[in-house]
Amino acid sequence: MPFRRSEAGPREWIDRSRTLSFTFEGRPCTAHPGDTITSALLASGVSLLGRSFKYHRPRGAVSLANHDVNALFATDADTNVRGDVTPVTDGMVADPVNVRGSLEKDADRHMDRFGRFLPVGFYYKAFHRPRALFPFWERIIRRRAGLGRVDTAWTPRRRAKRYGYCDVLVIGAGPAGLRAALDAADAGFDVLLADENPRIGGSLDYQWLGDAIADTQRDDLVARVLGHPGVTVQTSTVALGSYTDHWIPLAAPEGIIKVRARGVVLATGVLEQPAVFHNNDLPGVMLASGAQRLLHRFGVLPFERAVVQAANGEGLVAAEQMAAAGVTVAAVVAHGPGVTEADARRLTDAGIPVYRGWTVYAAHGSDAVSGVTIAPVDEAGNCDADSGETIHCDGVLMSVGWAPAGHLLYQSGGTFRYDDTLAMPVPADWPSTVVPAGRVNGAFTLGQQLADAGDAVRRLTAALRGEPVPPVVPQRDTVPHGSQWPIVPHPKDRNFVDFDEDLQLKDLEQAAREGFDNIELLKRFSTVGMGPSQGKHANLNAIRILARLRDQGIDATGTTTARPMYYPVRLEDLAGRRMRPERETPMQDWHRERGATFMEAGEWRRPAYYGADAASAIADEVAMVRNGVGLIDVSTLGKLEVFGPDAATLLDGAYTMRKGNIRLGLTRYALMVDDAGIIVDDGVAGRLADDHFYLSATSGHAEATYQTLTRKALEWGLDVHVVNRTGQLGALNVVGPMSRRVLEPLVDMDLSEASLPRLGICDTRVCGHWARLVRVGFVGELGYEIHATPAALTTIWHALLDAGAAHGIRPFGVEAQRVLRLEKGHIIVGQDTDGLTNPFEAAMPWAVHLKKPFFIGRPALAHLKGQEQRRLVRFVLPPDHAGPLPRECHLVIRNGDIAGRVTSIARSPTRGQPIGLAMVDRALADSDEPLTIRADDDVLVRGEMIAETFYDPDGVRQDADNPEATP
């Protein structure tokens, strides 16, 4: 039975002078500050900490190193916290996660007996037929599967994110990490040292504890690291993954730190691996290093009388430490060359019986270990069970070998190879700026670890300084540190390879027999290594098993990918704030004050309409533009200025229509397509000088158009400069039959057709400020776009409101503009076109000048001309159309099949009937059939296609010399 020593150890994490209380399964328990849930429960004599995932077998503490995934708990704050590393807090309420009822009387504990009916792959095979029954099985499986319960009353919390910068990031603060941090800092580099434990020191504080030389070195290293101005220490912090260019997220208690380092030292150490024998999962069976952590950090011993299975010197040290702490070591069983004759004699002399050439064959007990059977084993790992002996004990220590904690090195592009002496994979190759050091690199003795760290830092700092990197001075140990085959078959199985997923030796053998005999397939079929610990205690043994079955080496068998994250991460640590920059036009405050309702337009928010009631506001705004004068803020338009002798060549190459022949002072529609001939942007291009053009682009595409033009200027070797003035200039459009009358008194020029013709552009002064006037016809009335600096635009806006007051001038929003342009039949790129629409489909063949020898998309459009499968058509619904209008994206139906979709639709106040645009199959577009639209609730609405523009087909309304318009 586990217990807490009364005598405090020298480096304990707990504060024995104070006591906390918490409840476990409703029972009151006590702990000291610094205790984890596991250590506190063991200290109070509880060894049964959880039930296994599949068979609900009793499980206990194993590693105390953040990988005990069979001792998960739900607390009042969280679910699936790991008991081995989660500190107890005063008043904490903890419960086991995978039980029905209590841990001891778990209603599912009999699942273990059905184990043989649940072979590997059972779920894949069992519930396929009959298919109709699958939902029934699914409900049952879902109820049973999974660990823990999600708190549905959860409230999201924001967790801080930080960026961290350093020259050298050292991960792991054991002997190698401490040495590396010091050496790098002494060399003048800014060092960040991160360790997942709350204290630095690593194995110096348990494995090497009591070794006089190690203790002296430890005190010296820790003191110098803590006192070094060049080293920042970050404890309780897990390095989650290694991304490109030394970008490493650290999970610190307060949140994620995204660290960008110049170089990384991986002193991540090793993960002790379990032996595979019958009942190796019973509470009381522990990794030797796990028991050492338990003893030296928390003063807890996991058992009173133990059998130690050792394949290396570390196991013997653990046995001696346990014995010194008061555990009766009933026997040390050792096999393999890792324990020498001399080692054995040392223990025998100390009164500990040693069985060399023996192994643990089976553990016994129901809810905890009550004894073990040991048996002789030959060099190949074959166990002679008949000659076995049974020893009474309540615990087993396993020290049969290690696996490198090499995840970050794999992710950094490093490779590993299996070292037959050390019986573990060791780094074979790594980048010059991500270097392994210490036990992860196969340096096992303290001297080797420190020397290896020094060597690693020498190579790293040379690489960081751009100097030649000196060759590696090998520090790898030459004596065995593990068993090549720590696996013992048993007729009753229950010899677990993967504690997370309840996988036994026979499961992996069977998976391989069924043909899943590649390591990646074996993993996916059997789920080995797919549990919460991601195979940290299972992968190496699984590879060994497969290698033996296939009669091949470990390296030939390969390994699975060690993906981030190294350790489960809270989603709230990963979740970022939604970053949505918003841009504002010079008139934004004015729109707000005028009660505008805003809508999104790319990164802008534009007034949709002004006033409370959408329908009447939009109708009023439309009527005012048609009959008087309106004012709209179009500052969101892309505004690009193009200068240089090759300006015309650039625009001719970038747009579908000719630009080089635009006369000075005039503009032309500008349509841009991509290499596939798909419409990507439209706007207006105006010529201010031979070598000077001014372009507008759609609100959402301005930046992309700017990027296209600047890139093409380089690509085509042109002498041209493109300036993006989108954010620098504001713009408004004053439009309507009265617009000339309102504007003319404010401008330093005559606005007649002769002076500023239709499609004209010129620089002038408005209200005394520089401004650029463009005659545009987007909404189908006489109108003037005025581009000016933000300050000037505000002045002009207010001056226009004053000057137009007599004509009833009012601002209008995007909704009214959409109706107005629809009446004029103008498309909106992105609404009436999609990611597959070419200009011919948009019924704009006039905008494609194939006479030009080249422009972006010309090769494609040359082939697409006349080949369009669909076309944008205008349609009207009857004036007496009752009920709600069909909506954008409602389908057009022809002979029962989908034949297109509505892209724009609105009630046209001017025509007195609903009008719209639809992208329909060419056969329908070419016919004179009625258009049938399937509206909401499957109501079929009939309309008809019309050829002519809905409004003012001849454009007489846009004549500045029109008597109505003239002052």
Add this chain to the structure above:
Amino acid sequence: MKVIDCPVIGTRPLSEFVYGGEVRRPPMDAAELSAVADHAFNRSGAPTLLREWWFHRPTSRWFVLERDTLSDRIERVVPPEEVAYAIPTL
């Protein structure tokens, strides 16, 4: 996250850049349909030393980088004149 040594202002994170794709030349006049479609839609993912367009948003500059797509290492900055081609005009 990758860092790129921006020729204008030095080492910057990838998130400041816009990837402009491989340096390629479009088919010119009277190209076969297959050549046009190949240019518009097909890209080779095979590892190679690739010349690519990159745009650095904060400085609004395009440049061409030569990148080993197997090692993801940027080998050099390519002067744009090296990849520029003239387009036919009327």
